Amino acid sequence: MVDRRLPRPGEILPLIGRRDRSLTRLQARLERCASIGDIRELARRRVPRSVFDYTDGAAGSELTLRRSVEAYSRVEFTPRVLRDVSSVDLSVEMLGRRSALPFALGPTGFTRMMHHVGEPAVAKVAGEAGIPYALSTLGTTSVEALAQAAPGTRRWFQLYVWRDRVASEALVKRVELAGYDTLILTVDTAVGGIRLRDVRNGLTIPPQLTLSTLAGMALYPRWWGNLLTTRPLEFASLSSTGGTVGDLLTKVFDPAITGADITWLRSIWPGKLVLKGVQSVEDAVIAVDLGVDAVILSNHGGRQIDRGNVPLEILPSVVDAVGDRIEVYVDGGITCGADIVAALAFGATGALIGRGYLYGLMAGGEDGVRRVVSILEKEIRTTMQLLGVTSVGELDRSCVRLR
Numbered sequence: 289m290v291d292r293r294l295p296r297p298g299e300i301l302p303l304i305g306r307r308d309r310s311l312t313r314l315q316a317r318l319e320r321c322a323s324i325g326d327i328r329e330l331a332r333r334r335v336p337r338s339v340f341d342y343t344d345g346a347a348g349s350e351l352t353l354r355r356s357v358e359a360y361s362r363v364e365f366t367p368r369v370l371r372d373v374s375s376v377d378l379s380v381e382m383l384g385r386r387s388a389l390p391f392a393l394g395p396t397g398f399t400r401m402m403h404h405v406g407e408p409a410v411a412k413v414a415g416e417a418g419i420p421y422a423l424s425t426l427g428t429t430s431v432e433a434l435a436q437a438a439p440g441t442r443r444w445f446q447l448y449v450w451r452d453r454v455a456s457e458a459l460v461k462r463v464e465l466a467g468y469d470t471l472i473l474t475v476d477t478a479v480g481g482i483r484l485r486d487v488r489n490g491l492t493i494p495p496q497l498t499l500s501t502l503a504g505m506a507l508y509p510r511w512w513g514n515l516l517t518t519r520p521l522e523f524a525s526l527s528s529t530g531g532t533v534g535d536l537l538t539k540v541f542d543p544a545i546t547g548a549d550i551t552w553l554r555s556i557w558p559g560k561l562v563l564k565g566v567q568s569v570e571d572a573v574i575a576v577d578l579g580v581d582a583v584i585l586s587n588h589g590g591r592q593i594d595r596g597n598v599p600l601e602i603l604p605s606v607v608d609a610v611g612d613r614i615e616v617y618v619d620g621g622i623t624c625g626a627d628i629v630a631a632l633a634f635g636a637t638g639a640l641i642g643r644g645y646l647y648g649l650m651a652g653g654e655d656g657v658r659r660v661v662s663i664l665e666k667e668i669r670t671t672m673q674l675l676g677v678t679s680v681g682e683l684d685r686s687c688v689r690l691r
C-alpha cells in the first residue's frame with residue numbers, strides 16, 4: 289500500500305525549473321547543450337544549409353573525415369584507481385609558452401560567414417581560456433584587426449604561400465609586426481580538395497544572392513540580416529573571386545611548394561615555424577631536417593585528399609620517429625575532450641580544434657564558442673580524473689590503446 293497525500297504548493301514551487309534570469313535565452317539554450325554534438329545540432333538550425341555544409345562537410349565521399357572520427361571511437365582507456373585526483377593540471381607547454389588547456393583553436397577560413405562576429409570573438413574566447421588561436425590566411429579579419437581585438441590572446445598565424453612570393457613575404461612581415469609568435473605553414477593544399485557539398489549547394493565566396501538564397505533568407509532572417517548589415521564578408525588578405533573555396537585555393541595558392549620554401553620561410557620568420565598537414569612519418573622526418581619547430585598531423589579535417597590516412601593512427605609512429613626533436617600536434621575528427629586525452633596519451637603535445645568551435649560560433653557566436661571550450665575543458669578534466677592522472681605529463685601509452 290502506498291500512503292498518498294495531496295501535494296502542498298510550497299513543496300511544488302521549488303521543483304519548477306526556472307531559467308536563470310542572468311542568462312539570455314540563447315545562453316540558456318547553449319547551457320542545455322551537453323556535448324559538441326548537441327551544439328552541432330543547434331548550429332544546423334541557426335545558419336543556412338550551405339553555410340552549415342561548408343563547415344561540416346569534407347572532400348569527396350568524406351571517407352577521410354568519417355575514418356578520422358571513427359578512429360577516436362576505437363580508443364580504449366585503461367583507468368587506474370586508488371589515486372588522489374582531487375586536483376588536476378590541464379596545462380601544457382606549447383611552442384615555448386604555457387597553454388592552460390592542451391588544445392588550440394585552429395585556423396579556419398571565412399569565419400565571419402559562420403557568424404558575423406567572426407575571428408575576433410573566437411580569439412577573445414581563446415584568450416579568456418588561456419589557449420592559442422590561429423588566424424588563417426583565408427580569414428575574414430586582418431592580421432592587425434585581430435591583434436587589436438584580442439591583444440591578450442596568444443596569436444598564431446596560418447600561412448598559405450601564394451604564387452607571388454613578394455606578397456607572401458610582405459604578409460609574413462605584417463604578421464611579425466602585429467605580434468604573432470608562431471607561423472603555421474599549411475602544406476596539404478597543393479590544390480583545393482573537391483568538396484561536393486559546396487558544389488551541390490552552389491556555395492560561392494562571397495555567398496551570392498540567387499533565387500534560392502533569397503528563398504533561404506526567409507528561413508534564416510537573423511543570419512542574413514547580420515550578413516547584410518555588417519561590414520562586407522570578404523577575405524581580409526586577398527580579394528574574393530566568386531568561385532568556391534576550392535576554386536580559390538587552386539587559383540591563388542602555389543602547387544609548387546617544396547622544402548626550399550620552408551628554408552626560405554625560416555630565413556624571413558624569426559618566431560616558431562610549424563608545418564600543418566603532414567601525413568606520413570617520412571614527411572615528419574623531412575620537416576625536422578628543414579628546421580621546423582613542430583608538425584601538425586592533419587588531413588585538414590578531411591577537406592583535402594579523400595581516403596587520406598588518419599592522424600590518430602599514424603601519431604605513435606611519428607612520435608617515435610621525431611618526438612624527441614620537435615613537437616607533434618594532431619587534429620581532425622576530434623569531437624570531445626576524451627579524444628584530446630587519447631591523442632595526448634599517444635604522444636601528441638596538443639591538439640587543434642576546427643569544426644568544434646565553428647559549430648559553437650554558428651550556434652551562438654561568442655557565447656557558443658565559449659560553451660564549446662567549456663565542454664571540452666570539463667570532458668578533458670573528467671576523463672583524466674577517471675583515468676587516475678593529475679597532469680598531462682602523466683598521460684602515456686599505458687593509458688590507452690586502439691581496439
Ligand SMILES: Cc1cc2nc3c(=O)[nH]c(=O)nc-3n(C[C@H](O)[C@H](O)[C@H](O)COP(=O)(O)O)c2cc1C
Pocket residue numbers: 342343344394395396397424425426427446474564586587588589590591619620621622640641642643644646
Ligand atoms: C570551415 C573550415 C575552414 C578551414 N580553413 C582552413 C584554413 O584556412 N587553413 C588551414 O590550414 N586549415 C583550415 N581548416 C582545417 C582546420 O584547421 C583543421 O585542420 C581541421 O578543421 C581539423 O579537423 P576538425 O574540423 O575535425 O577539428 C578548415 C577547416 C574547416 C572546418
